[in-house]
Amino acid sequence: MPGIEKTAPRRALSAGRSSKMGLPGPAFALILIAPCLLLSVAVIGYPIFDVIRMSLFDVSRTGVVREFSGLANFAKAFADPVFLQAARQTVIWTVCVVAGTLLVSVPIALILNEDFYGRTIARTIVLLPWAISLAMTAVVWRYVVNGDFGTLNMTLAALGLPFENYPWLADARMAFLIEILIGILVSVPFTVTILLGGLTSIPESLYEASAIDGAASTRSFYYITLPLLWPFMQIALVLNVIYVFNSFPIIWIMTNGGPANRTDILITYVYKQAFAFGKLGNAAAGSMVMFAILLVFAIVYLFLTRAQGAKNDD
Amino acid sequence: MASINLTNIRKQYGAVTIIDDVSIAIEDREFVVLVGPSGCGKSTLLRMIAGLETISAGTIAIDGEVVNDIGPQRRDLAMVFQTYALYPHMTTAQNIGFPLKLRGASQDEIGRSVAEVANTLHLDALLDRQPRALSGGQRQRVAMGRAMVREPRAFLFDEPLSNLDAKLRHHMRIELRQLHKSLGATSIYVTHDQIEAMTMADRIVVMNRGKVEQVGTPLELFDKPANVFVAGFLGSPTINLGNATLAAQDGSATLEFHAGSGPIDLANVPPSPHKEVVAGVRPQHLEVVSPEGVKLTGTVDLVEHTGCETNVILSVGSEKWTVQSRTRQHLTQGENVGLVFDPTNLHLFAADTKERIRW
Amino acid sequence: MTKAKKSLVCWALLSPFLLVVLFPYATMLSTSLKQKDEIFTFHRTWLPRELYLGNFAELIFEKGFGRALANSLAISVGATVLSLAVAIPAAYALTRMRVPGKGALTNYLLITQMISPIVLIVGLFRMFAYFGLVNSLLSVIIAHSAFFMAFAVWMLQSYFATIPKDLEEAAWIDGAGRFSAFIRVFLPLCLPGIVVTAIFTFVNSWNEYAMSLTLLRQVTQQTAPVQIAFLTGTLYQIEWHLIMAATLLASVPVAIVFASIQRYLIGGMALGGVK
Structure with missing residues (x-):
């Protein structure tokens, strides 16, 4: 890697000649990349800057940035019991959904990697939740678990179970649990996809070799499948942490953070602060906290993929 | 047809020198084989002649005209790639006719030229097939056809036979040689196979680590190798x-x-x-x-x-x-x-x- | 174990999860075919009384859901076109040319993919408000493109990399200019990859909720997911039969399209993710 950095300027120099030759040089490459970069910097880069600014300044309800206030917004946020509660709940939410997702996804991926009748159909059904808007999923589930008219109680009652009018979302613990289960449900397709990609990349000959070497199938699972699948699991883990941490529609639509903020997570807290209460400085401070956490995850992800890439190069 | 002169050619990637001060004069109608172990720079040199790689120093001249700054499109050379590089979405006829189409030839003209080339290469029955429906030898022929169809100033071959099995390779060697005799086209042929070099070349250029070790006719090189490397590289057994x-x-x-x-x-x-x-x-x-x-x-x-x-x-x-x-x-x-x-x-x-x- | 026996075991093991996945679909289908009185009754059943299609008609002709679908379509098509228009040249340059600062650029794009728009939603809203684009479909098109483009670049890159460079070089030698070689040789070969990327972007844009919710504040501009969620916020009695009909309309076509590309996602995604 350091070697490439050293040689880079000279490379650019020799490539500079080529523009005359009809092989476009780096300038032309930059022109091709420019629109993409411009769009990204304008729409993502500028808001980042704006949010950082708002988090450090006193901001009026209408969004007028007044004087510099240092870390006052952060102090206010950290003094807000709802913020702290939301932060705690974010940890529970992220850990439970990600752990649950991996726990469910690994066996499903292993099964879907087997050769059986109707595998394509099974794969399609497993991936189905990915195709549907999280917002719509949340709406449908909100109806499914509706106490009075929902299809869940209807089915349970038909099976003779005493859930005639059980209001699933009225109790905060139960509501949060249901949201976590739905979070798992919608994260499984993406995770299974990554794991299946990993499984299909394991050459069949490895299993044949280990079978010839006399390994039983449970042993070849421990000595071949698991180690080779591990990097994919790591990546699925980190990406899921990022996605779940960021996930907004399920909680927003099903319970709106309620009852009594007991299902709020940071992202719904930030949204409420900004668009319901008009506390833009507070919202910006909350956003910055989230942004910092996300950056750490992103760097972990980069580190993981680079390490993996380096291994693949050997 | 054309003569090709390489003068003091260099190619560097940063501190790494790929081609080190190479000068070769290739005469009109000559069949020159660049041979050497893998990584010796022979393919890079060929790609520089084609215009696919930049030149760090030195000049390449075709028929006396320096082409350093001319793109591959306007050098009027033809190249047969190791992978054949047939366009997968085009039929044999379309593949062969592509260079003419790019030059704005009429449909009639293209049709006539393609038919003529196909006849020479025994591809008549395969004109409507796509590359994936052709065997290795047939693909090789289509790649040749695409190179021949517009009568370029010179042919460049980048290990064109290395993806064929031994028997077919032998057969194609003879065919290529006969084709060269009948077309009389200046050809530069890159290979790592010393038998191909010995049997096909008018002159062989032996390369090693980016340098020319020796240039000469096959028998000159075999009988009077200029150094230990050439002696060890040519001849079987070693x-x-x-x-x-x-x-x-x-x-x-x-x-x-x-x-x-x-x-x-x-x-x-x-x-x-x-x-x-x-x-x-x-x-x-x-x-x-x-x-x-x-x-x-x-x-x-x-x-x-x-x-x-x-x-x-x-x-x-x-x-x-x-x-x-x-x-x-x-x-x-x-x-x-x-x-x-x-x-x-x-x-x-x-x-x-x-x-x-x-x- | 025979294949038949194995299949039985596999399906049995998968069935709890499949049941949970399909449960909402069954709910949607069953409820959307029911009439209002069938829902708000004590003795409810899965099977509707009759195949009643009135909900769909009411939704489209009276509730203006047709407009929500049209909004969603306009935004998704716009975002797909815009993000591909910037992603294709970028992906081409990244796979085929020496780009100064390539590593930094790829890392930047990757990081933008991990930032949820909602973290930045306040800044995003203020920016579009400054340009007077709040309540304009254009704002969502631009926002979606910016957020989904990185993924498109990355997907396209992995497809482009599978097209041998030889083919373009052969075209150049055959006399084609760089642009001509791109159009005549490169583009036809990576069309499948572009189509898959386009579908993926379309589906993502179609399903997006938070940005559409925040940037489009008038009922007439709501996208389908936003309007559906909006309908559940009605104070009086939530009209579940209409809402389920709406989710069915807004999700089934997209789900079918998505299913058609799923085999391209497996493998491609994992490989790209690890490399």
Whole structure:
């Protein structure tokens, strides 16, 4: 890697000649990349800057940035019991959904990697939740678990179970649990996809070799499948942490953070602060906290993929 | 058709030199083969001629015109790639006709030229097929057809036969050579296969580590290799090379192999006697005899029968030598044998520079 | 174990999860075919009384859901076109040319993919408000393109990399200019990859909720997911039969399209993710 950095300027120099030759040089490459970069910097880069600014300044309800206030917004946020509660709940939410997702996804991926009748159909059904808007999923589930008219109680009652009018979302613990289960449900397709990609990349000959070497199938699972699948699991883990941490529609639509903020997570807290209460400085401070956490995850992800890439190069 | 002149060509990637001061003059209608081990820079050199790689220093001239700054589109060369690079979404006819289409030729013209080329290459029945429905040899022919169709100034071949099986490769070698005879087109052909180089070239350029080791006709290179590398690269089985001491006095000279031999008398004396040399004898020029009274001896390790030739692999001291003989050898492993050769077939190289000692 | 036996075991093991996945679909289908009185009754059943299609008609002709679908379509098509228009040249340059600062650029794009728009939603809203684009479909098109483009670049890159460079070089030598070689040789070969990327972007844009919710504040501009969620916020009695009909309309076509590309996602995604 350091070697490439050293040689880079000279490379650019020799490539500079080529523009005359009809092989476009780096300038032309930059022109091709420019629109993409411009769009990204304008729409993502500028808001980042704006949010950082708002988090450090006193901001009026209408969004007028007044004087510099240092870390006052952060102090206010950290003094807000709802913020702290939301932060705690974010940890529970992220850990439970990600752990649950991996726990469910690994066996499903292993099964879907087997050769059986109707595998394509099974794969399609497993991936189905990915195709549907999280917002719509949340709406449908909100109806499914509706106490009075929902299809869940209807089915349970038909099976003779005493859930005639059980209001699933009225109790905060139960509501949060249901949201976590739905979070798992919608994260499984993406995770299974990554794991299946990993499984299909394991050459069949490895299993044949280990079978010839006399390994039983449970042993070849421990000595071949698991180690080779591990990097994919790591990546699925980190990406899921990022996605779940960021996930907004399920909680927003099903319970709106309620009852009594007991299902709020940071992202719904930030949204409420900004668009319901008009506390833009507070919202910006909350956003910055989230942004910092996300950056750490992103760097972990980069580190993981680079390490993996380096291994693949050997 | 055209002559191609490379003058002091260099190619660098940062501190790494890929091509180091290469100059080659290729004459009109000549078939030149660039040969060398993988990584020697031969393909890079070819791609520089084609205009696919930039040149760090030096000039490339086609028919006297310097083309350094001219893109591959306007050099009017044709190239056959190792992978054939057939356009997968086009039929044979479309593939062959593509260069003409780009030049704005009429449908009629394209059709006529494609038919003519297809006829020469026996592709008539395959014109409507896509590349994936063709065999390796057929794809190779289509790639040739695409190169031939517009009568370029020169043909460039980048290991075009390396993806074919041995039998087909032999067949295509002959066909390509005949094609060159009938078209009389200037051709530059890159290969790592010394047999292809020997059998096809008018002249061979042997390359190693970005440098030209030697340029000459196949037999010149075989008979008078300029250095140890060329001697070792051309010829099959590989030449037997051994460090030896050359002693010359009073108009006679002797050679003593370090691996273990008595002083062997040489017919004539090199003009400037190097004491330490690398001596080489091709397997074809060695003869196995009874060991009595012979200065150079070895023990038999293995006898290979290829049918018409017999290869005897022997240990001479700590070195492995090969003897190739047209007569069947009935030798047993471990047998002690003598080796003799005609001193006129001996190649001598200076031990320090590895350059040929001319005598 | 025979394949038949194995299949039985596999399906049995998968069935709990499949049941949970399909449960909402069954709910949607069943409810959307029911009439209002069938829902708000004590004795409810899975099977509707009759195949009643009135909900769909009411939704489209009276509730203006047709407009929400049209909004969603306009935004998704716009975002797909815009993000591909910037992603294709970028992906081409990244796979085929020496780009100064390539590593930094790829890392930047990757990081933008991990930032949820909602973290930045306040800044995003203020920016579009400054340009007077709040309540304009254009704002969502631009926002979606910016957030989904990185993924498109990355997907396209992995497809482009599978097209041998030889083919373009052969075209150049055959006399094609860089642009001509791109159009005549490169583009036809990576069309499948572009189509898959386009579908993926379309589906992502179609399903997006938070940005559409925040940037489009008038009922007439709502996208389908936003309007559906909006309908559940009605104070009086939530009209579940209409809402389920709406989710069915807005999700089934997209789900079918998505299913058609799923085999391209497996493998491609994992490989890209690890490399």
